[in-house]
Amino acid sequence: MVGILIVAHSEQLASGVKEFADQATHGQVPIVAIGGAIDGSLGINAEAIRDGLHRIASDDGVLVLVDFTSAALSVEAVLEDEPAMRVVISNAPLVEGAYLAAVEASVGATLEETAAAALRARDLMKVHPEHRQRFR
Amino acid sequence: MQITVDHVIRFLERVAALIREHATELTELDTVIGDADHGTNLNRGFSAVVVKLDTLQDGDIGAILDVTGKTLLATVGGAAGPLYGTAFRRAGALLAGRYTIEEADIVAALEVALEGIVERGRVQRGEKTMLDAIAPGVETFRNAIVQGKPLEEAAHCALAAVEEGMRATIPMQATKGRAAFLGPRSIGHQDPGATSAYYIACAMVGLDANPTSDQNVA
Numbered sequence: 124m125v126g127i128l129i130v131a132h133s134e135q136l137a138s139g140v141k142e143f144a145d146q147a148t149h150g151q152v153p154i155v156a157i158g159g160a161i162d163g164s165l166g167i168n169a170e171a172i173r174d175g176l177h178r179i180a181s182d183d184g185v186l187v188l189v190d191f192t193s194a195a196l197s198v199e200a201v202l203e204d205e206p207a208m209r210v211v212i213s214n215a216p217l218v219e220g221a222y223l224a225a226v227e228a229s230v231g232a233t234l235e236e237t238a239a240a241a242l243r244a245r246d247l248m249k250v251h252p253e254h255r256q257r258f259r
Numbered sequence: 260m261q262i263t264v265d266h267v268i269r270f271l272e273r274v275a276a277l278i279r280e281h282a283t284e285l286t287e288l289d290t291v292i293g294d295a296d297h298g299t300n301l302n303r304g305f306s307a308v309v310v311k312l313d314t315l316q317d318g319d320i321g322a323i324l325d326v327t328g329k330t331l332l333a334t335v336g337g338a339a340g341p342l343y344g345t346a347f348r349r350a351g352a353l354l355a356g357r358y359t360i361e362e363a364d365i366v367a368a369l370e371v372a373l374e375g376i377v378e379r380g381r382v383q384r385g386e387k388t389m390l391d392a393i394a395p396g397v398e399t400f401r402n403a404i405v406q407g408k409p410l411e412e413a414a415h416c417a418l419a420a421v422e423e424g425m426r427a428t429i430p431m432q433a434t435k436g437r438a439a440f441l442g443p444r445s446i447g448h449q450d451p452g453a454t455s456a457y458y459i460a461c462a463m464v465g466l467d468a469n470p471t472s473d474q475n476v477a
Contacts (some may be wrong), residue, residue: 132336159335160298160300160303160334160335160336161303161307161333161336162303164296164299164336165294165302165336165452166296166335166336166337166340167336167337167340168333168334168336169329169332169333169340169341169344170329170332170333171333191437192338192436193338193340193341196338196340196341196342196379197332197340197341199341199379200332200340200344200379201332202343202346202347203345203348207398
């Protein structure tokens, strides 16, 4: 099964997203949440990302979801040392992307299918255009 | 001029000292157009590098630079981690197994480090980033060495180019990093990444000073 790595600048943010995605898939999908700098402050820790990738890496691959660019750059830097790993870093929004990807992975989808599902989160219509104004 | 493992270790110690000394200033610059952590992040990173250096006295120059890059990746926390981390690791890969290097090796190491930053950040000049300070510095350093200038003079020329590049980020509008979220409001502020690059370049001056002397501590 495709694994999902969630990388955010905050440990609470990363584990909150994991909690949400775990609940949607009844814990069937291997999901690892990595968040925070090495001292627990807001930031990214590439060695923690490396450990996280190793925990869920398989031939089926890993989809990585990130909160900001610096998280993606750290994942890319780690992957320089891991040429054998099948990994896609998603440009999807973190919360919605992780949720849709987890649901897709839980039904046995491929890495490509899971990555495509995450990207569909960019087009989620959460508020109807006519309702986007401020209500008085 | 031969640069040894000791010279490189002293260089990294000077970088760490300069970053520590200017951490507040770097964070203040980042407060205006970023997420207010550049100085804190780099100080945490280079302090961790200095701790690691104690265990690396027997390593070659390539190994020392690779560990420096890996440590920055693990400890910096922001985008500067993968950017400077990749730069140091590329230089380390180029100089793997070397215990002494010369001017031409430093030029080559700076060029691969620069390529690493461009590749990792997918950045070009004029986007108000560290590259705007580093690229002219590397270019100037290479030209000075090619013209046969001594290492110390080349480092001074490069530092002047880095400083000019750093100042040139002030009128730029950011299109990369958190500062890009500010759009035109990023204009008029010096880029924190270009400023940390300047302090790293400051540590290149005195590279060939006698490693056992204390006079080269900036």
